[in-house]
Amino acid sequence: MSNHIILTTGIYDAIKDTLRRKKVSQPEEKRLAEELRKAKQVLRRELPDDVVTVDRKVTLKDHTRNFEHEYIFVATAKAKPAKNKYSILSDIALATVGYKVGDMIQWPFQDGERTIEILKVEAWEG
Template sequence: MSKPIILTTGIYDAIKDTLRRKKVSMAEEKRLAEELRKAKQVLRRDLPADIVTVDRKVTIKDHTQNFEHEYIFVASAKAKPAKNKHSILSDIALATVGYKVGDIIDWPFREGERKIEILKVESCHG
């Protein structure tokens, strides 16, 4: 868990803002603040293709609840959960943003700790 997550500066700032506005649970806030402290910030064009970020389609496996799901993470303004377009500031996105394919994360979701694995990250446009 000590690997730093990799974020664009825009995403870094958005997460910081979310924390400032107390949009997450205490456990999530503590965890995110810790991750941001160690995070590596890069330019969008320097972000590796297998890193979870905005405008990418991410397939995760939830080991706790034993299911796989694909999410499309988009800017908050473009979020349409009914179309599987989730805000990059949604719970699942905050849990996985900055991580890469193959990473396994134990995350303190509101409903309890869950172990999730990133199976696939693909670029998506539109």
């Protein structure tokens, strides 16, 4: 597992703003603040292809609930959950953003702690 997440400055700032607006639960806020303190910020072109970020199709395995699901993470304005397009600031995106393929993440979701594994990350052209 990575000991720090890798984010573009834009995503870093968007997460900071989400925390400032208190849009997440207390345990998520604590965890995100901790993640951001250790985060490595890079330019978009320097972000590795296997890192979860905006405009990527991500396959996750939820080990707690024992299922796999593919998500497309997009800018908040383009989010359409019915079409499998989730905001980069949605719960599942915030839990995985900045992590890479192979990482296992323990995350304090609002419905309880879950273990998520990142199986695949692909570029997505909307």
